[in-house]
Amino acid sequence: KYIENPPEGLTAEDIKKMSDDDLLDMDFFLHEDDGLEDDIEDDGFFIF
Secondary structure (H helix, E strand, O other), rough: OOOOOOOOOHHHHHHHOOOOHHHHHHHHHHOOOOHHHHHOOOOOOOOO
16 A cells, blocks of 8 residues: 555655554554544534
């Protein structure tokens, strides 16, 4: 996935040289905000 479309600042060759742990860390940080909106309950906005 990342070899075909490397993140900004990296090349496909950089990705090939990364360890499995480095790839997992990179993937986590690139997607850490995904789905965050689903975890937050929307109770509305009230002005008193």
